[in-house]
Each structure stands twice: as structure tokens, then as C-alpha cells.
Amino acid sequence: MRVLRRPRGARKRHSPRIPGGPGTPGLPGAATSSLGCLPGLAAAVALVLCAYGVEHAAESARPAARTAAPHRAPRPAVVPRAVWLGDGAREQPPPRYDDEVVAVFVHHTDSPNDYDCADAPGIIRSLYEGQILGRDWDDLGYNFVVDRCGTVYEGRAGGVDRPVTGAHTQGFNHRTTGIAALGTFTEGAHVPPEMLHSIAALAAWKLGTSGTDPRADVRLVSSNGGSRYAAGTTATLPALAGHTDGYMTDCPGAALQARLPDIRTLAARLQGRETRGDSRNALRTAHGTKRGAGE
Numbered sequence: 393m394r395v396l397r398r399p400r401g402a403r404k405r406h407s408p409r410i411p412g413g414p415g416t417p418g419l420p421g422a423a424t425s426s427l428g429c430l431p432g433l434a435a436a437v438a439l440v441l442c443a444y445g446v447e448h449a450a451e452s453a454r455p456a457a458r459t460a461a462p463h464r465a466p467r468p469a470v471v472p473r474a475v476w477l478g479d480g481a482r483e484q485p486p487p488r489y490d491d492e493v494v495a496v497f498v499h500h501t502d503s504p505n506d507y508d509c510a511d512a513p514g515i516i517r518s519l520y521e522g523q524i525l526g527r528d529w530d531d532l533g534y535n536f537v538v539d540r541c542g543t544v545y546e547g548r549a550g551g552v553d554r555p556v557t558g559a560h561t562q563g564f565n566h567r568t569t570g571i572a573a574l575g576t577f578t579e580g581a582h583v584p585p586e587m588l589h590s591i592a593a594l595a596a597w598k599l600g601t602s603g604t605d606p607r608a609d610v611r612l613v614s615s616n617g618g619s620r621y622a623a624g625t626t627a628t629l630p631a632l633a634g635h636t637d638g639y640m641t642d643c644p645g646a647a648l649q650a651r652l653p654d655i656r657t658l659a660a661r662l663q664g665r666e667t668r669g670d671s672r673n674a675l676r677t678a679h680g681t682k683r684g685a686g687e
């Protein structure tokens with residue numbers, strides 16, 4: 393991942409240890425105040441509040457809404473990080489979590505394209521060591537890495553099914569997932585269809601957990617003035633964006649950035665959403681047979 397200036401938002405190995413995502417609160421005690429006799433629906437609501445408490449009832453409403461969210465996509469096959477990390481893990485603080493994922497940022501790793509897919513785990517491990525040792529980060533910044541054969545690798549620690557806070561897009565690491573295409577995709581570079589399909593499948597799955605349409609715009613709050621937006625600013629960005637949309641960089645490269653509309657449309661189709669027929673020809677180029685490790 394090449395940027396025009398050194399990121400300032402990455403977490404350091406010596407940062408204070410932050411515990412994982414908020415735990416599930418215990419049930420409060422039953423309400424002791426008398427609510428009286430209420431007719432119909434009001435009586436049912438009163439019983440819920442008596443049993444679980446007002447605070448718990450409010451908190452439980454949000455997960456229920458997400459569970460019922462339409463247009464979910466299946467989880468693609470993901471190779472666990474142990475495959476590329478081996479015994480090379482460094483000491484690091486526990487992962488951090490957000491409440492959900494509402495946007496995806498696409499990156500490239502600014503590394504050679506002519507690799508054998510069997511060598512992808514070693515390349516990812518080198519990226520990890522470069523960010524850990526060279527930049528003094530606490531872990532690989534990307535949540536996922538996709539090789540040119542379409543194999544998806546788990547990146548940052550914390551669990552692929554959880555909304556892990558990454559270190560991939562300065563200012564916009566919260567409530568987002570970072571997907572890195574293994575290679576360099578500047579102007580004129582060929583972006584393999586297997587890679588495009590896997591990026592779309594990942595985006596469809598992660599965005600589907602919050603009911604987000606990959607073709608939509610979302611509102612994100614910048615956490616760092618080093619991004620394109622001052623800290624605290626609410627920015628409107630594509631739900632499936634390139635790194636350059638949030639930060640001053642040429643990542644993910646002009647060739648991959650140009651394919652983002654196709655990836656968005658394919659991701660929407662994978663979520664079961666209706667898409668315009670005039671995009672079908674472009675999408676066919678994003679379909680391919682997956683090859684390589686983790687098949």
C-alpha cells in the first residue's frame with residue numbers, strides 16, 4: 393500500500409492495551425416499581441420492561457434489526473491467518489471492535505504482480521513484518537488480503553466474522569473493513585477476474601451484515617485530520633470505496649479504482665439485489681474460476 397505521506401493513524405505496539413469489543417451486558421434485575429394494569433399492547437410492553445429493564449430492551453432492539461436485515465450474502469472461503477503467519481506472530485495488544493461494518497475500503501499492496509499463488513502466504517507474511525517492524529504497527533493493517541487467483545486470506549487478528557477495527561485507511565478505520573489486492577494495480581495493469589470476484593464476494597458478505605447496499609453512499613466520521621477530511625467531520629463516501637476516497641494516496645491504483653463500479657454491481661447481485669441489465673457484460677469479466685491455496 394503506497395501513500396503520499398506516512399500514515400499517522402496507525403496504532404503502535406506500545407499503545408495502551410485496549411480490551412476487545414464491549415461484552416454483552418448482564419440482565420438487570422426485575423423492575424420493582426409498580427406499573428399498574430395497562431390494557432392491550434401497553435401491558436405487553438410493561439411486562440418486557442419489568443423482566444429485562446428499560447436499558448436492556450433498548451440495547452437489544454439494534455441486534456434484532458440487524459439480524460432481520462435483508463440482502464445478506466454468504467461468507468466466502470477465507471484462509472486463516474495461521475497459514476501465512478506460522479510461528480512469526482509478534483506480541484500485540486488485543487484487537488479492537490466496532491459495532492458493525494457499513495463500508496469497505498479497497499487497497500493494493502504495492503508489491504509485484506507476477507507471483508505464483510502458492511507463494512502468496514509468504515508475501516503476506518513479508519507485508520506483516522514490514523508493517524510491524526518497519527512502521528511499528530501492532531498488526532497487519534488490512535482485514536483481508538486477496539491474491540490474483542482469488543484466494544481470500546484473513547489479515548488482521550480478531551475474527552473474520554467480527555467487525556474488527558483495522559489500520560488501513562487513516563481517519564476511516566472505524567466501522568469499515570479493509571480489503572487489499574495482492575499486487576500493484578496502477579494505470580494499465582491487468583486486474584484478474586478471480587480477484588475482482590473475491591473482492592466483490594467479501595464486500596457483499598461484510599456489508600450484508602449491516603444491510604448496506606454496496607452501491608450506496610454512507611456517512612462516516614473522520615477520526616484523523618490526516619485524512620481528506622478534518623477530524624470530526626462527517627463525510628459522505630461510497631459504501632465500497634477505494635483507499636484514495638478517504639486518504640491522499642494513489643492506492644488502490646488507477647486500474648483497480650476504475651473497476652470499483654463493476655465490483656459494486658457484482659456485490660449487489662451477490663446480495664440478491666436487483667441490478668441494471670446494462671452492467672451485466674462488465675460483470676462477466678469479474679467472474680472466474682478460483683484457483684490456488686484455500687480452494
